[in-house]
Amino acid sequence: MSGLYTILRPLLFALPPEAAHALTLAALRPLNRCPPRADDPALGIDLWGLHFANPIGMAAGFDKNAKVPAALRALGFGFVEVGAVTPRPQAGNPRPRLFRLTADRALINRLGFNNEGLARIAPRLAAAKARGIGPLGVNLGANKDSDDRVADYVTGVEALVSGADFVTVNVSSPNTPGLRSLQARDALADLLDRVLAARDAAPRRVPVLLKIAPDLDSEERQAIAALARESGLDGLVVSNTTLARPEGLGSPRRQEAGGLSGAPLFAPSTALLAEMYRRTEGRLPLIGVGGVMSAADAYAKIRAGASLVQLYTGLVYEGPGLVRRIKRDLSGYLARDGFRSLAEAVGADHR
Numbered sequence: 001m002s003g004l005y006t007i008l009r010p011l012l013f014a015l016p017p018e019a020a021h022a023l024t025l026a027a028l029r030p031l032n033r034c035p036p037r038a039d040d041p042a043l044g045i046d047l048w049g050l051h052f053a054n055p056i057g058m059a060a061g062f063d064k065n066a067k068v069p070a071a072l073r074a075l076g077f078g079f080v081e082v083g084a085v086t087p088r089p090q091a092g093n094p095r096p097r098l099f100r101l102t103a104d105r106a107l108i109n110r111l112g113f114n115n116e117g118l119a120r121i122a123p124r125l126a127a128a129k130a131r132g133i134g135p136l137g138v139n140l141g142a143n144k145d146s147d148d149r150v151a152d153y154v155t156g157v158e159a160l161v162s163g164a165d166f167v168t169v170n171v172s173s174p175n176t177p178g179l180r181s182l183q184a185r186d187a188l189a190d191l192l193d194r195v196l197a198a199r200d201a202a203p204r205r206v207p208v209l210l211k212i213a214p215d216l217d218s219e220e221r222q223a224i225a226a227l228a229r230e231s232g233l234d235g236l237v238v239s240n241t242t243l244a245r246p247e248g249l250g251s252p253r254r255q256e257a258g259g260l261s262g263a264p265l266f267a268p269s270t271a272l273l274a275e276m277y278r279r280t281e282g283r284l285p286l287i288g289v290g291g292v293m294s295a296a297d298a299y300a301k302i303r304a305g306a307s308l309v310q311l312y313t314g315l316v317y318e319g320p321g322l323v324r325r326i327k328r329d330l331s332g333y334l335a336r337d338g339f340r341s342l343a344e345a346v347g348a349d350h351r
């Protein structure tokens with residue numbers, strides 16, 4: 001943490017977490033008019049026919065309704081994933097549903113896909129894209145009361161073919177009962193069949209990624225890697241929040257129900273990332289997310305196999321300056337280790 005955020009953080013932390021989040025979004029809105037900053041060309045990377053000026057993205061869940069994607073690019077993020085978006089608007093779970101574990105630099109959330117729905121969000125994305133804001137990913141969710149959850153993902157892909165640069169099928173949120181069972185082999189095979197058929201039938205090809213949970217057992221991890229390779233999926237996002245409560249959590253809130261994010265998630269999510277890189281033989285682009293609180297953390301994800309990195313909880317604890325510091329130090333790490341480009345460093349730990 002540094003600069004202005006050492007003063008701002010205590011003020012934000014004096015508010016309930018959701019109120020602090022709403023205030024942060026409101027404060028960011030004026031920045032929607034600002035252009036993105038220039039980045040060190042060594043931090044650029046090309047994937048799926050898109051250029052990412054730097055690999056540090058805003059993770060899903062921060063800008064659920066696509067209100068501030070341009071502001072997040074102006075803050076220095078290389079790309080933004082908005083959502084989760086469900087076909088119909090949804091209020092989410094009763095409050096309180098977001099908790100700070102300050103001593104652990106972590107959060108627990110059980111928001112439950114609160115969002116304004118596709119019909120409200122899709123036009124905002126189209127407007128952002130028309131202004132050249134991007135790359136812009138959209139995290140897709142299913143409505144809690146849906147009869148056919150797979151159909152909800154298909155609807156999302158079809159609605160966002162022109163508004164999104166990539167979409168992420170999120171079957172790993174712990175806060176919609178039963179959703180994570182879509183990660184089981186047969187359910188996932190059916191889901192990918194239908195979602196990728198929608199992608200392939202669309203007039204424009206939108207890359208489709210799958211976001212997975214850190215709590216999968218070995219058999220599930222193996223099945224997902226095999227399906228990811230065979231199905232023609234465009235990438236994996238590793239990982240979502242965890243239902244586990246690692247030893248050593250010191251905060252009184254640690255027993256709240258929901259998904260844990262932040263520093264305690266770094267080790268398990270990075271181990272899963274490395275495993276998925278190995279299992280897919282480095283052939284599938286991976287986005288590494290979970291517990292990135294520093295440039296060293298981001299670099300570790302890249303060396304473990306991430307072509308792109310995302311963060312959310314780090315922003316809450318370290319403030320917006322974190323993005324600039326990560327990029328500055330990442331350039332230094334690449335030069336120190338003799339990599340001429342970011343792409344050369346991806347998966348370096350496996351070689």
Ligand SMILES: Cc1cc2nc3c(=O)[nH]c(=O)nc-3n(C[C@H](O)[C@H](O)[C@H](O)COP(=O)(O)O)c2cc1C
Pocket residue numbers: 059060061062083084098107109111113139170173211239240241261262263265289290291292310311312313314
């Ligand atoms: C408040 C909150 C809301 C989130 N909402 C979503 C979501 O809608 N969809 C999703 O895929 N992940 C969601 N996530 C998970 C993050 O995208 C990310 O995978 C996770 O927090 C780990 O990254 P972090 O440790 O940098 O926060 C949410 C996380 C938080 C803290």
